[in-house]
Amino acid sequence: xxxxxxxxxxxxxxxxxxxxxxxxxxxxxxxxxxxxxxxxxxxxxxxxxxxxxxxxxxxxxxxxxxxxx
Numbered sequence: 001x002x003x004x005x006x007x008x009x010x011x012x013x014x015x016x017x018x019x020x021x022x023x024x025x026x027x028x029x030x031x032x033x034x035x036x037x038x039x040x041x042x043x044x045x046x047x048x049x050x051x052x053x054x055x056x057x058x059x060x061x062x063x064x065x066x067x068x069x
Contacts, residue, residue, distance in 0.1 A: 005030040018068040024052040029065040036066055 003009075009030045014037070017025035027036040038045045038052050046053040059066055 034066045
């Protein structure tokens with residue numbers, strides 16, 4: 001993808017995001033772009049990790065980088 005943050009994203013390590021102390025996401029943040037791998041969710045994040053799905057959705061709507069809560 002031709003994007004100004006492409007190289008930065010590829011050089012940014014994944015960090016664990018926790019929800020109430022439990023690691024649920026490996027994520028990367030570059031400026032206003034966030035990428036998340038949700039543990040134990042497969043292709044159905046909302047079905048298998050509903051709390052993580054709601055938290056990701058809420059943070060994106062608030063225009064925040066993904067972070068632990």
